[in-house]
Structures are given as structure tokens and as C-alpha cells.
Amino acid sequence: MTESTEPQGVERYLGKKYPRTWDEVPIAGIVPWPGNTEELPKHSWRTIRPVIDQEKCIRCRMCWVYCPDSAIVEVDKEYTNKKGRTFKVSYEVNYDHCKGCGICAFECPVNAIQMVPEER
Amino acid sequence: MASAVAVRGKEEAGRRERRRIGAKGNFAAAMAVRDVDVDVAAIYPITPQVQIAEKITEYVANGELDAEVVPVEGEHSAMSVVVAAAATGARVFTATSSQGLEYMHEMLYIASGLRQPVVMALATRALSAPINIWNDYSDAFGMRDTGWIMIFSENVQEVYDNIIQAYRIAEHPDVLLPVVVTLDGYILSHTVEPLEPLGREEALRFAPKHPRGYRPVLDPDKPMTFGPVGVPAWYHEIKYQQVRAMRESRRVIEETGKLFGKLYGRSYGFIEEYRMDDAEVAMVSLGATASLVKAAVDRLRREGVKAGMVKIRVLRPFPVDELVKALENVEAVGTLNRAISYGGAFEDPLFMEVAASLASRGILKPMASFIHGMGGRDIFVREVMEMYKKLMEHAKAGRSARRTYFWGVKGHNPDDDQKD
Amino acid sequence: MPRVEIRFHGRGGQGAVTAAEVLAEAAIDEGKYAMAFPEYGAERRGAPVLAFTRIDEKPIYEREPILEPDIVVVLDSSLEPHIYMKGLKPSGLAVVNTVKTPEQLAEYIRNHGLNPPRCIATVNATEIATKHLGAPIVNTSMLGALVRASGVVKLDSIMEAVKDRFSDRPHIIEPNLRAIKEAYESTEVACL
Numbered sequence: 001m002t003e004s005t006e007p008q009g010v011e012r013y014l015g016k017k018y019p020r021t022w023d024e025v026p027i028a029g030i031v032p033w034p035g036n037t038e039e040l041p042k043h044s045w046r047t048i049r050p051v052i053d054q055e056k057c058i059r060c061r062m063c064w065v066y067c068p069d070s071a072i073v074e075v076d077k078e079y080t081n082k083k084g085r086t087f088k089v090s091y092e093v094n095y096d097h098c099k100g101c102g103i104c105a106f107e108c109p110v111n112a113i114q115m116v117p118e119e120r
Numbered sequence: 121m122a123s124a125v126a127v128r129g130k131e132e133a134g135r136r137e138r139r140r141i142g143a144k145g146n147f148a149a150a151m152a153v154r155d156v157d158v159d160v161a162a163i164y165p166i167t168p169q170v171q172i173a174e175k176i177t178e179y180v181a182n183g184e185l186d187a188e189v190v191p192v193e194g195e196h197s198a199m200s201v202v203v204a205a206a207a208t209g210a211r212v213f214t215a216t217s218s219q220g221l222e223y224m225h226e227m228l229y230i231a232s233g234l235r236q237p238v239v240m241a242l243a244t245r246a247l248s249a250p251i252n253i254w255n256d257y258s259d260a261f262g263m264r265d266t267g268w269i270m271i272f273s274e275n276v277q278e279v280y281d282n283i284i285q286a287y288r289i290a291e292h293p294d295v296l297l298p299v300v301v302t303l304d305g306y307i308l309s310h311t312v313e314p315l316e317p318l319g320r321e322e323a324l325r326f327a328p329k330h331p332r333g334y335r336p337v338l339d340p341d342k343p344m345t346f347g348p349v350g351v352p353a354w355y356h357e358i359k360y361q362q363v364r365a366m367r368e369s370r371r372v373i374e375e376t377g378k379l380f381g382k383l384y385g386r387s388y389g390f391i392e393e394y395r396m397d398d399a400e401v402a403m404v405s406l407g408a409t410a411s412l413v414k415a416a417v418d419r420l421r422r423e424g425v426k427a428g429m430v431k432i433r434v435l436r437p438f439p440v441d442e443l444v445k446a447l448e449n450v451e452a453v454g455t456l457n458r459a460i461s462y463g464g465a466f467e468d469p470l471f472m473e474v475a476a477s478l479a480s481r482g483i484l485k486p487m488a489s490f491i492h493g494m495g496g497r498d499i500f501v502r503e504v505m506e507m508y509k510k511l512m513e514h515a516k517a518g519r520s521a522r523r524t525y526f527w528g529v530k531g532h533n534p535d536d537d538q539k540d
Numbered sequence: 541m542p543r544v545e546i547r548f549h550g551r552g553g554q555g556a557v558t559a560a561e562v563l564a565e566a567a568i569d570e571g572k573y574a575m576a577f578p579e580y581g582a583e584r585r586g587a588p589v590l591a592f593t594r595i596d597e598k599p600i601y602e603r604e605p606i607l608e609p610d611i612v613v614v615l616d617s618s619l620e621p622h623i624y625m626k627g628l629k630p631s632g633l634a635v636v637n638t639v640k641t642p643e644q645l646a647e648y649i650r651n652h653g654l655n656p657p658r659c660i661a662t663v664n665a666t667e668i669a670t671k672h673l674g675a676p677i678v679n680t681s682m683l684g685a686l687v688r689a690s691g692v693v694k695l696d697s698i699m700e701a702v703k704d705r706f707s708d709r710p711h712i713i714e715p716n717l718r719a720i721k722e723a724y725e726s727t728e729v730a731c732l
Contacts, residue, residue, distance in 0.1 A: 009293070013336050022357035027296070028235040029358045030336055031345035142565035142574065142701075168580075254580060307603055312564045312576040408603055415601035496580065500604045 038096075046100030048115040050093050054079050056112035059087045063104035063113060071097035072104060143315040145279045145308035149215065149241045149301075150175030151315075152283035154185045155323035159210035162190040162201035166220040167253045168305040169243035173215065195220040199227035199238075206236035207346055209337040211287065211329060214238065217305060218245035221259045225266070231298040232267025232362065234346060237290035237335075238298040240268075241283065244407065245305040246495040254496020255305040256458035257407060260435075261469050267362055269299040269369055270436040272406045274392075276313035279303045281386060284318060285376050287327040292376075295369045296335060297362075304408035306496065318384065326383065366437050373434060390439030392431040393446050395421060399428025401511050402447055404474050405456040406432040409499065413456060416504035427508050432470070440477040447478065452486040452515035456507060458493040467491060467524040486514040488521035492528045503527060510534070541572075541597060544692050545606045548591040548682075549624045550615035555679030559613065560591035562705050563683060566697035567595045575600050588619070595692060611635065613686050615678050617666070621652045632657045635686050635727075637665040637678050642730035659731040661689035663723050672719040673712070680716040684723030695724055 015026035017033060026032055052063075064072040077090040093104075105113040143151070149172045153161065163173040179185035188205075192198045195216050202212040216224060221242060231238045244260050246252040264270065269289060273279040279301065286299040303309050318326065336344055350358055374389065381387025394414050396402060405413045410431040420427040430446050432439070447453050457470040466472055471489030478485070490507045493499040507527060514521060525534040546563065550556030557578040564576035572595055579590035592606045608627045614636040628634065634657050636645055642660040649656040665681035680702060687695050699717055706713050 010333055010336060012293075013296075019354070019357075022360045025354055025357050025361065027336065027361065028233060028346070029348060029350045029354060031348050032336065034343040034345065140568060140571070142561070142568040142576070144561075306577070306580040310577060310580065311603075312561045312568075312574070314568045314573060411601040411603045418601070498604055501602055 041096075046095075046098060046118055048100045048102065048117055049095065049098065050100070050102070050104050050113045051116050052091055052093065053112045053114070054090060055081055056110050057087075057091060058110055058112070059089060059091070060109060061091070062107050062109060063091060066103050066107045067098075068101065068103065069097050069099060071095075071099075140314055140316050142312045143276060144171065144310055144312055145273075145276045145303040146171035146243070146310065147175055148276045148280040148315050148317075149283055149303060150179065151317050152280045152323070153213045154179045155318060155320045156211065156284060156287050156327050157320065157324055157329070158185070158187050158213045160188045160190065160202060160205035161213045162192050162198040162205075163213075163215050164192050164195045164198045164220060166195070166217045168245060168255075168309045169215045169217040169220075169241065171309070172241055172243070176213075195224035196227055199224040199231060202238050202240075203227065203231045203234060203236050204338075206231075206238050207234065207338045209332040209335075209339075211291070212236075212238055213240070215241040215243070217243040218247055218253075218259045221263060222247065225263070228263055228266040228268060228298075230347075233358075235296040235362070235365070236298060237287075237296055239283065239286045239290055240298065240300045241279075242300050242302045243305045243309045244302050252495040253305070255307050255408075256494045256496065257302075258459050258494075260300075260302050261457075261459035261461070263300065264436060264469070267297065267366070268436060269295075269297055269366070269373070269434070270302070271299065271434055272302045272432065273304075273308060274408055274410045274431060274433075276303075276308060276311065276315050277386070278388075279308060280315055280317060281380060281384075281388065284323050284327055285373075285380055285388065288376050289369065289372050291327075291330060291335075292369075292372045293330070293334060295365060295372050297365055297369060302407060307408045316384075322384075326380065370437050370439075373437075388433065390432075390434045390442045391446060392433060394429040394431065396428035396430065396446055396450075398426055399450055400426040401452045401454070401508060401515055402428045402430055402450045403454045403456055403504070403508065403511065404430045404432060404443070404447075404470065406435065406470065407458075409456060409458060409493065412499055412501055412504055415501045416508060419501065420505055420508055425508065425512070438473050438477070440480065443474065443477050444481045444483060447474075448483055450485070452488070452511050453478070454487065454507060454511040455489045456504065457489070457491055460491060460494070467526075471524065486511075486518055486520050488514050489524040491524055491526050497528060499528070541595075543594065543596040543600075544611065544690075545609045546593045546595070546611040546613060546686075546692070547606050547609040547624075547628075548589075548593070548613045548615065549619055550589050550591075550679070551585075551619075552587045552589050553585040553677075554589075554615045555677050556589045556613075556615050557591045558705070559615070559679035559683055560593045562680075562698065562701045563593045563686070563693065564595070565704065566693045566701040567593075569700060570693060570697050572597060572693075573600050575603075579605065588623070611686070611690055611692070613682050614638075615665070615682055621649045621654055625649065625654050625657075628657050630655065630657060633659040633661065633690055635661045635663070635682065635689050637682060637685075638662050639664050642728050646730070656732075659689065659729065661685055661727050661729045663727040665723055668719050668722050668726070672715045672722070674715075681719045681723035684720035685727040688724045688727040689729045695720070 013027040014032045016024040080086040246256045247258045282301040290299040377388030413429045417427045455471040461469040468489040548556040560576040564574035567574035576593045617638045646656040663685040665678035669678045
């Protein structure tokens with residue numbers, strides 16, 4: 001196979017990110033901008049939101065594993081609970097990605113996640 | 121058939137590379153695939169196309185072709201593999217026939233919808249039921265609305281030439297559409313005829329590989345999403361892009377056929393006219409059936425009948441204006457096809473396109489459509505001559521046939537097709 | 541040379557289809573136009589097989605079975621004359637694998653109530669093939685006989701076509717060439 005040197009005019013197929021006419025749509029409806037879903041607001045899909053109780057949380061990571069949208073994030077925040085146990089990490093919710101499905105709350109073995117109605 | 125191709129004497133796997141050889145259509149297809157240096161081939165064997173798969177595998181095994189041959193469990197997978205491989209920028213090939221084409225049918229739309237320059241050989245064959253392995257065009261006509269460019273071959277040389285041209289057309293930056301090249305099952309796939317192959321060097325000069333990345337490709341270093349949902353807000357527009365690409369392909373197909381003629385002495389257009397200069401009646405046909413019609417024209421001319429023939433080489437995009445120009449001066453137009461559109465305005469799908477072409481340009485003249493040769497039934501030249509005579513009756517009466525004539529059906533008089 | 545239409549009669553496994561194809565390849569190698577095709581069906585060993593070759597100086601458009609051949613080549617001596625004589629032009633040629641002489645075969649055909657063609661060629665291809673190939677695969681021997689009786693292509697062209705055809709099995713080339721040569725030399729031809 002002939003190896004690529006540089007793409008010759010591939011731009012003609014890529015269209016515009018926000019097209020208005022048929023010829024501004026990327027060829028075959030491909031998406032040439034990987035990860036651009038990030039740019040879309042998703043939180044409006046949500047009617048209930050997960051809230052993690054850091055005190056109850058045992059850092060088992062189950063919510064992080066099960067979240068279908070990778071909206072549970074592991075952060076380097078040290079936390080010492082009332083029993084005096086210190087965790088090096090904490091789990092938080094990225095509310096830009098969370099769609100409020102509740103799977104994290106369902107899976108949590110210690111009921112540390114509550115689904116609370118969105119206030120709008 | 122004079123050719124300007126130089127002899128490229130080259131010992132390849134102990135075989136003499138000759139300028140003019142005898143080859144079956146299946147071998148001509150495999151040789152074309154070898155000569156354009158295909159990168160990925162995925163073929164599920166089905167009669168009468170099996171030898172194409174066998175030969176390509178043999179080329180790879182003995183080092184004549186450096187390609188990835190993917191053994192697949194069915195035609196649906198074969199088409200999936202070549203679509204995906206094409207999306208990475210590879211030059212790809214597959215081949216099928218009859219039920220195999222039907223099995224990959226949904227993937228045909230994926231290939232064209234994703235705008236992947238897949239090239240496929242179709243050894244035309246009847247469809248079940250009842251099961252039948254012999255030639256007709258039911259499978260080919262069944263894919264005419266799948267968004268593929270469709271090129272029909274009349275003889276073994278055309279099988280080779282059309283596949284070489286198919287790569288230049290499919291991968292052209294202004295086209296990016298899949299192309300199917302037909303060869304009549306058995307009648308071309310298994311018939312030995314003269315073949316002048318271009319050879320690898322010349323074939324690659326005619327259909328060079330573009331640098332990878334001239335079109336959008338799947339590349340881990342530059343990720344893109346192929347095949348996302350086309351929501352109602354934009355699906356309509358994406359389909360219109362496909363329509364435009366198909367229209368645009370007309371220019372590329374024409375240029376490609378002319379260039380081929382200039383370089384190798386065998387010129388190709390959308391249609392081929394045979395003894396049409398002073399023809400009074402013309403039959404439109406396609407594939408290897410066109411050969412029979414030419415033979416009938418020759419014999420009718422000897423009898424003093426001014427008969428002519430127009431062969432449709434490119435069924436998609438349909439050559440409306442070329443056809444109208446060729447037919448505007450004849451007294452009557454017939455079509456001879458080996459495919460049925462059950463319950464159609466006419467049962468012959470080719471006739472409907474020819475009639476629509478003429479009518480859309482304001483031309484009305486006596487027309488008649490003929491179907492014969494389903495499921496490998498032999499069509500004899502004398503039968504085609506009889507059809508011409510029937511067509512001349514329509515010319516004389518100034519009236520078109522009301523329905524398609526079914527020829528050669530045991531116990532059936534074709535005239536009964538016109539009765540209410 | 542006007543068009544020549546040849547029909548091969550054999551049984552599955554004798555190589556009638558290969559014979560038709562090799563003949564076409566030899567003619568094409570000579571710069572002629574040719575077309576070779578079998579009667580397509582579900583082929584199986586032992587079943588009667590038909591194969592056809594057309595040779596012409598001009599492109600050939602007639603893609604139809606040969607009903608009235610100029611030449612029939614009969615690979616199997618057990619086939620009845622009414623099978624291979626069907627449609628053979630009275631001015632034609634029958635090349636038959638048999639122990640009979642042309643005169644004896646003509647008599648044999650007459651005894652079946654048929655008129656023999658103008659020319660008859662006979663050769664004991666079964667013996668020749670068995671001697672050189674160790675098996676009664678008579679197709680190449682019959683090509684030698686056909687060339688001797690008809691001159692439709694040159695013997696050298698057949699030899700070259702056989703070499704090409706069997707290039708992937710080089711060990712069978714020489715025995716086949718010897719069989720062709722012996723068949724060519726031992727074929728008896730008689731014309732009325």
C-alpha cells in the first residue's frame with residue numbers, strides 16, 4: 001500500500017462543525033472531531049442527580065466501574081472520616097456528563113449515594 | 121481489439137506472461153485484482169464465482185499478490201470486512217453471486233452510504249426458489265437502487281478492463297462510491313476467450329493508489345467517527361450528497377473509459393452502439409446477452425433488415441442522454457433482458473428505464489420489451505431475430521407493446537402477453 | 541479460415557472440458573478468436589459431458605450451444621453414435637476414440653441407421669493415454685488426433701497450450717506431450 005505523505009485536500013470531505021446546507025455536512029455524516037460530545041450540554045437530560053456522602057463512602061470504586069457515561073471521577077482528595085480512617089482518594093460526580101440514571105446509587109454497597117431531585 | 125500494450129515478458133511463478141492469452145471470466149477478474157495490487161480481499165465462495173476466490177488465494181499463496189485475504193463465514197461478513205478495510209484506506213475487493221448478493225444486501229447500502237470505494241465482481245446468477253445456479257440478471261437488477269455504480273461486461277476482456285477501470289472510478293476524489301462489475305455466470309465466468317491483460321505495472325499506472333489519507337480514513341492518530349446516527353435533521357442532506365456523487369461519477373466514468381481507449385486501444389463509454397448508423401429498429405440489451413443481439417443484427421443485415429443494437433454498459437448511473445441520442449432516429453425500440461420486476465408497469469426493469477429516458481426527453485415511438493433466458497435458459501440467435509421481427513411489426517403498426525413479451529416459455533405464445 | 545465449431549463428447553473425469561479449453565487457448569495463441577465453454581451443469585464423474593469450442597478469424601458473438609457442429613470429438617468409445625452424430629454436418633468430421641478403423645466405424649454408424657459424416661478419424665486413445673499417463677485420461681491424446689485429422693490448429697500450438705495449462709503440475713507435461721504426439725501419428729483418417 002502506498003504510504004501517506006500528507007493528506008491531499010481531505011478537508012473537502014470534512015464539512016463544517018455547524019453546517020447549514022447539504023454541502024456543509026461531512027461526507028457520509030462522519031464525525032471528524034473526536035470527543036466533541038463534550039461540547040454539548042447534557043445535564044439538562046437529568047431529573048434526579050446523584051449525591052455522594054463522603055462520610056459513608058468506603059472507596060470501593062463500584063460507582064466508577066458501573067457508570068455508563070464515565071461521569072464518576074476519582075480525585076486526589078484526602079478525606080478522613082469520623083472513625084478516623086483516612087482515604088487518599090475521593091469519588092465525585094461530573095455533573096456535565098451525568099444523565100441521572102441512578103445506576104451508581106443502585107450499585108453502591110453502602111448506600112452512600114442518594115438520588116435527589118434536580119432543582120430548577 | 122488491436123492493442124498498444126507492450127509485451128511485458130516476465131517470468132511469474134513459472135508462467136509465461138503473454139500479450140494475448142485464453143482465459144475464463146473468473147480468471148480475468150482475479151488477474152485484474154492482482155494487477156491493481158489489492159490490499160484486502162474477503163470473498164465467500166459461491167457458484168459460479170468460486171474460481172475468483174480460489175485464484176486470488178493462489179496469487180497470495182505463491183507471492184504474486186501481497187494482500188490480506190480474510191476468510192469469512194458468509195457474504196454479509198465479506199462485505200463488512202471490505203467496507204471496514206476500505207475505511208482504513210485499503211484498496212479492497214470482494215466477489216459474489218445470486219443468494220450471496222442477497223445475503224450481503226443490507227451491507228451494500230452501508231458501503232455506498234459510508235462512501236467507501238469497494239469494488240466487487242458479480243457473477244450474475246438466478247435467484248432461488250427454485251434453486252438455480254445458472255445465469256440471469258435477477259441478482260444484479262435487485263441491487264440497482266443500493267447506491268452502487270454498476271458496470272456490465274459483455275466478454276472476458278471487458279471483465280478485466282472494467283475491474284481495472286472500477287478502481288480508478290471508485291477511488292476518484294470526486295466519486296468515492298462502490299462499483300460492481302458483472303460477468304454473466306458461466307457464459308463469461310466459465311468461458312475461455314481471448315484476453316489481453318495490461319500487466320501489473322500498466323494496471324497500476326492506469327489505476328494508481330492515492331496517498332492514504334486523501335479521503336477520510338480510520339486512523340488511531342487522528343480519530344474520526346464513521347457511521348454515527350444520521351438524525352432526521354441531516355440524513356436527507358447526506359443522501360442528497362450521495363445523489364450528487366452518483367451524478368458526478370458520470371464525468372469520471374466517461375473520462376476513465378476514454379483514457380483507457382487512448383492508452384490501450386479499447387475505448388469504453390456508457391453505451392455501445394452496434395450498426396446503429398442507419399438502423400431502423402434497435403434492441404437495447406446488456407451483459408453477454410448483447411453478444412447474441414449483435415449476432416442477430418449481423419444476420420438480419422444480411423437479410424436486408426436495418427437492425428441495430430445498443431448495449432448498456434453502465435446501468436448506474438443510467439445513461440439517459442447517451443441512450444436518447446442513440447435511439448432518437450430509429451422507428452422502434454426494444455429491450456431484451458434476463459430479469460423480472462414482478463408486477464411492474466412492465467415486467468422488464470430495463471424497459472422501464474429506457475422508456476422513462478425517452479419519455480422524459482419528449483420522445484414517443486413504438487416500443488416493446490422482451491424477457492428470455494431466465495435461470496440459464498439458452499437464448500438462440502434465431503430467437504433474437506424473431507424478437508426483432510416482432511419489434512418491426514410494432515414499428516409498422518405504430519403501436520407499443522402493452523406488456524412485456526415472455527419469449528421461449530414452453531406452451532406460451534408471446535402474443536398472448538398482449539391480451540387483456 | 542471460416543468459423544469452425546467443435547463439440548466434445550465425454551464422460552466426467554475424461555477431461556472433455558479441459559480439451560475444449562486447451563484447444564481454444566491454442567487457437568488464441570495463434571492470434572485467432574476462440575471461445576470454449578462446457579455444457580454447464582452439476583458435473584460429476586462418469587456422467588456424459590459436453591463441451592464446445594468455436595474458432596474464427598473474427599470476434600465471435602454467438603453465445604449459444606453448438607447444435608450443428610463441423611467436428612465432433614468423441615472421448616468415450618462407449619457413447620452411442622446417435623448421441624455424438626446429432627446435428628453433425630454431413631460435410632463434417634468425427635474424431636473418435638476407438639479400436640475400430642475409420643471404415644469399420646462408418647459401418648458401425650450405418651448399422652445404427654445413421655449416415656456417417658464425410659470424414660472419420662479414429663485413434664485408440666485409451667491405450668495411448670494409459671501407456672503414457674498410467675490412466676485412461678484421453679483428452680490430450682484426442683487433441684493430437686483432432687489436429688491430425690482437421691489441422692484446425694498447429695500441433696505446436698497444442699503442445700504449448702498443454703505446457704501452459706499444466707505449468708502448476710510440471711511432472712505431467714512430458715507424458716501428455718508424448719501421448720499427443722503418438723496419437724497424432726497413429727490417427728487414421730478416411731474421407732468419402
